[in-house]
Amino acid sequence: MQRLVRIIWAFYVPWIVGAATAEQWRSRSIYQIITDRYALPSNAESTKCNTGNQTWCGGTWNAIRENLDYVQNAGFTAIWISPVSQNYEGPRTAYGDAYHGYWIADATKLNDRFGSADDLKALSAELHKRGMYLMVDVVVNNVMATSTTPDLSPYMFKEQSQYHPYCPIQWGNTTSEQDCWLGDTNVTLPDLDTQNPSVVSGYSLWIKELVEEYQIDGLRIDGEHFMTRIPRHVNTDFWPIFCGAAGVFCIGEVFDGNITQAAQYQGPNALDSILNYPMYGVLVDAFAIPGARNVSAVADTIAQSRKLFKDPGLLGNFLEDQDVPRWANFSVDPQTLYNAMVFTFMSDGIPIVYYGQEQGFNGSGDPWNREPLWPSGYANSSIYQLVTSLNKFRNFLIAGNTGWLHSPAQVLTTSPYGLGLMKGDVVSILTTIGSPPQNVSLAVYTPFREESATTDILTCKQYAVGSNGTIVVSYEKGGRPTILIPDKLLANSGFCGYEPQVAVFTGNAALSGAVGRSMRSGITTEFALLFLIGICTFLAM
Numbered sequence: 001m002q003r004l005v006r007i008i009w010a011f012y013v014p015w016i017v018g019a020a021t022a023e024q025w026r027s028r029s030i031y032q033i034i035t036d037r038y039a040l041p042s043n044a045e046s047t048k049c050n051t052g053n054q055t056w057c058g059g060t061w062n063a064i065r066e067n068l069d070y071v072q073n074a075g076f077t078a079i080w081i082s083p084v085s086q087n088y089e090g091p092r093t094a095y096g097d098a099y100h101g102y103w104i105a106d107a108t109k110l111n112d113r114f115g116s117a118d119d120l121k122a123l124s125a126e127l128h129k130r131g132m133y134l135m136v137d138v139v140v141n142n143v144m145a146t147s148t149t150p151d152l153s154p155y156m157f158k159e160q161s162q163y164h165p166y167c168p169i170q171w172g173n174t175t176s177e178q179d180c181w182l183g184d185t186n187v188t189l190p191d192l193d194t195q196n197p198s199v200v201s202g203y204s205l206w207i208k209e210l211v212e213e214y215q216i217d218g219l220r221i222d223g224e225h226f227m228t229r230i231p232r233h234v235n236t237d238f239w240p241i242f243c244g245a246a247g248v249f250c251i252g253e254v255f256d257g258n259i260t261q262a263a264q265y266q267g268p269n270a271l272d273s274i275l276n277y278p279m280y281g282v283l284v285d286a287f288a289i290p291g292a293r294n295v296s297a298v299a300d301t302i303a304q305s306r307k308l309f310k311d312p313g314l315l316g317n318f319l320e321d322q323d324v325p326r327w328a329n330f331s332v333d334p335q336t337l338y339n340a341m342v343f344t345f346m347s348d349g350i351p352i353v354y355y356g357q358e359q360g361f362n363g364s365g366d367p368w369n370r371e372p373l374w375p376s377g378y379a380n381s382s383i384y385q386l387v388t389s390l391n392k393f394r395n396f397l398i399a400g401n402t403g404w405l406h407s408p409a410q411v412l413t414t415s416p417y418g419l420g421l422m423k424g425d426v427v428s429i430l431t432t433i434g435s436p437p438q439n440v441s442l443a444v445y446t447p448f449r450e451e452s453a454t455t456d457i458l459t460c461k462q463y464a465v466g467s468n469g470t471i472v473v474s475y476e477k478g479g480r481p482t483i484l485i486p487d488k489l490l491a492n493s494g495f496c497g498y499e500p501q502v503a504v505f506t507g508n509a510a511l512s513g514a515v516g517r518s519m520r521s522g523i524t525t526e527f528a529l530l531f532l533i534g535i536c537t538f539l540a541m
C-alpha cells in the first residue's frame with residue numbers, strides 16, 4: 001500500500017505543480033545563500049557583522065530579491081537558500097543564536113526574522129520571472145531544543161511517541177547512531193522517528209503545501225544524521241515518500257567522503273541526488289597547496305562514481321559550503337581554486353557555488369565560514385569573472401543541445417602537473433602547480449583531429465592539435481586552467497569574438513522549465529486525486 005501511495009504521489013504532484021524535475025535540475029547551476037548573510041535591506045544601517053559572535057546580521061528574503069542581478073549576471077540559473085521555517089528564539093545558547101536557520105522550532109511557520117510569507121513569495125516569483133529556480137533547505141531529521149526533556153507543544157509534531165527517546169550518541173554503535181539525539185546537553189536536536197506513520201504523513205503533507213505555497217523548485221535536505229539513516233538502518237521508504245509528496249528534485253547532504261557509502265543514498269529508494277562529498281575530498285587532495293596533489297585519485301573517483309552512483313550527472317559539485325572551511329583558508333594559492341572550480345563546472349554534476357566563494361572569502365569552519373557578503377561590495381572580482389565565464393560557457397553548451405550535458409566526463413591524461421579532462425567536445429586541462437611560473441608543460445592526448453584549431457575560452461588563446469591528437473599546455477606564466485573547444489563549435493557562443501546567440505530563450509526545455517510552471521490543471525481532478533491519496537494514506541497506516 002505504501003508503494004501505491006508513492007506511485008500516486010509521484011505521478012500526481014509534478015503534474016499539477018509543473019514542478020522542476022531532476023532532469024531539469026541537471027542543466028542548472030546553483031548559488032548557495034545563507035539568508036542572514038547575503039544582503040541587508042536597502043534601508044538598513046550597515047552594522048558590523050561579527051561571524052564569531054554567532055548572531056543575526058540582518059539579511060532577509062527581500063534583500064536577496066533586491067540583489068538578484070549579482071547572481072544572475074554571473075550566469076547562475078538557481079539559488080539555494082537556508083531553511084525558511086521558524087527557529088528557536090529563546091535565550092542565547094552556548095553556540096549562539098539561530099541566525100543560520102537550522103534550529104527548527106515550528107516547521108509550520110515561517111521564520112519572521114527573514115521576512116513574511118509575501119516576501120518569500122515575491123522572491124520566488126522574481127526568480128521565476130528571470131527563468132531561475134528556487135531551492136529551499138529543509139531540516140526534517142530533527143528539531144532543536146535546549147533540554148533533553150523539551151516541552152513538545154510548540155513543535156509541529158507534539159507527541160513523545162513521534163520522537164526517539166533521548167540518549168547521547170555512542171559513535172560506533174549503529175543502533176545508537178540511528179536512534180539517539182545529536183547535539184549535546186546545551187543544544188539538543190530531538191530526533192524524529194521517521195518510521196512513525198504519523199510523522200511520515202505529517203511531513204508529506206507539510207512539504208507538499210510548502211512547495212505549492214511558495215512555488216519551490218527543489219529541496220536541499222539537511223543531513224545531520226544521514227550517514228546512519230538510509231538505506232540500511234532506517235525505513236528506506238521515507239525519502240521517496242517525502243520527496244514524492246514534494247514533487248520536486250531533492251538533493252541530500254550526506255557528509256561522508258566514502259564513495260561506497262555515499263552512493264547508496266542516490267536512487268529510487270533514496271534521493272535524486274546528494275552533495276558530492278567524495279569528490280570534494282579528492283579535489284582538496286588534488287589541488288590544495290599545501291596538499292598531496294594526488295590527481296590520480298580524481299581519475300579513480302570519476303571511474304568509481306560511474307560504477308557506484310545511479311546518476312553522477314545529478315550530483316552537487318562544490319568546493320565550499322557552510323560546514324567546511326573556505327578554500328582560501330587551507331590553500332594559499334588562488335590558482336588552485338581556479339583550477340578546482342573549472343572541474344566543478346566542466347565535469348559531470350550540478351555546479352554549486354557558496355556565496356562569498358566568488359569574492360575569495362577565507363574563513364575557517366563554522367561559524368567563520370558564514371561571513372556577511374556586503375563588505376565585499378558585490379565586486380566584479382577576478383573570481384566573480386571566472387564564475388561568470390564558467391556559467392555562461394556551460395549554459396551555452398547546454399543550450400546547444402549537442403549532448404554535452406549527458407556525455408560522461410573522462411580523464412584523458414594524468415601527469416605530475418595535473419590532468420586532462422574531457423566531457424563532450426570540451427577538454428579542460430587543469431594543473432596543480434599553483435601560480436608561480438614553471439618551465440613545465442602538460443601534454444594531453446585528445447580525440448581531436450590533427451591540425452584542427454581549438455580555443456581556450458578563458459584566455460581566447462588558440463591551441464593547435466598535434467600528431468596523435470596531442471595538445472600541449474605550458475606553464476611559463478603560471479598554473480592557469482585551460483578550457484579548450486574546437487573553434488568550429490564556438491559559433492554563437494559570445495566567447496572570444498564570436499557573436500552571441502540572439503534569441504534569449506532557445507526553446508531548450510531544461511533551461512526554460514521554470515517558465516512553464518504557472519500552468520496549472522483542473523481543480524476537480526486535483527480534488528478527486530487528493531481524495532484518493534487520502535484514502536490510500538489512511539489505509540497504509
Ligand SMILES: *[C@@H]1O[C@H](CO)[C@@H](O)[C@H](O)[C@H]1NC(C)=O
Nearest residue numbers: 048050053054055056092097
Ligand atoms: C555579540 O552578540 C551579543 C548578542 O547578540 C551582543 O550583545 C554583543 O554585543 C555582540 N558582540 C559583538 C562583539 O559583536
Ligand SMILES: *[C@@H]1O[C@H](CO)[C@@H](O)[C@H](O)[C@H]1NC(C)=O
Nearest residue numbers: 093094095183184185186187
Ligand atoms: C555547554 O557549553 C559550555 C560553554 O560553551 C561548554 O563548556 C560545555 O562543555 C557544553 N556542554 C556540553 C555537554 O557540551
Ligand SMILES: *[C@@H]1O[C@H](CO)[C@@H](O)[C@H](O)[C@H]1NC(C)=O
Nearest residue numbers: 167170173174175176179180
Ligand atoms: C548501543 O546503543 C543502544 C541504544 O542506545 C543501546 O541500547 C545498546 O546497549 C548499545 N550497545 C552497546 C554494545 O553499547
Ligand SMILES: *[C@@H]1O[C@H](CO)[C@@H](O)[C@H](O)[C@H]1NC(C)=O
Nearest residue numbers: 256257258259260261262264
Ligand atoms: C568505505 O565503505 C565501504 C563499505 O562500507 C568499506 O568496505 C570500505 O572499507 C570503506 N573505505 C574506506 C576507505 O574507509
Ligand SMILES: *[C@@H]1O[C@H](CO)[C@@H](O)[C@H](O)[C@H]1NC(C)=O
Nearest residue numbers: 292294295296297298300301
Ligand atoms: C592517490 O589516491 C589513490 C586513490 O585513488 C591512492 O591509491 C594512492 O595511494 C594515492 N597516492 C598518494 C601518493 O597518496
Ligand SMILES: *[C@@H]1O[C@H](CO)[C@@H](O)[C@H](O)[C@H]1NC(C)=O
Nearest residue numbers: 328329359360361362363375
Ligand atoms: C582574509 O580575508 C580578510 C577579509 O578580506 C582579509 O582582511 C584577511 O587579510 C584575509 N586573511 C588572510 C590570511 O588572507
Ligand SMILES: *[C@@H]1O[C@H](CO)[C@@H](O)[C@H](O)[C@H]1NC(C)=O
Nearest residue numbers: 328329330362363364365368
Ligand atoms: C582561516 O580562518 C581563520 C578564522 O576565520 C582566520 O583567523 C585565518 O586567518 C584564516 N587563514 C587563512 C590562511 O585565511
Ligand SMILES: *[C@@H]1O[C@H](CO)[C@@H](O)[C@H](O)[C@H]1NC(C)=O
Nearest residue numbers: 070073074380381384385388
Ligand atoms: C566584470 O568585468 C568584466 C571585465 O571587465 C566585464 O566584462 C563584465 O561585464 C563585468 N561584469 C559585471 C557584472 O559588471
Ligand SMILES: *[C@@H]1O[C@H](CO)[C@@H](O)[C@H](O)[C@H]1NC(C)=O
Nearest residue numbers: 437438439440441474475476
Ligand atoms: C625549459 O626547459 C627546457 C627543457 O627542459 C629547456 O630546454 C629550456 O631552456 C628551459 N627554458 C627556460 C626558460 O628555463
Ligand SMILES: *[C@@H]1O[C@H](CO)[C@@H](O)[C@H](O)[C@H]1NC(C)=O
Nearest residue numbers: 412445446447467468469470
Ligand atoms: C598516442 O595517444 C595515446 C593515448 O590516446 C597514447 O597512449 C600514446 O602513447 C600516444 N602515442 C604517441 C606516439 O605519442
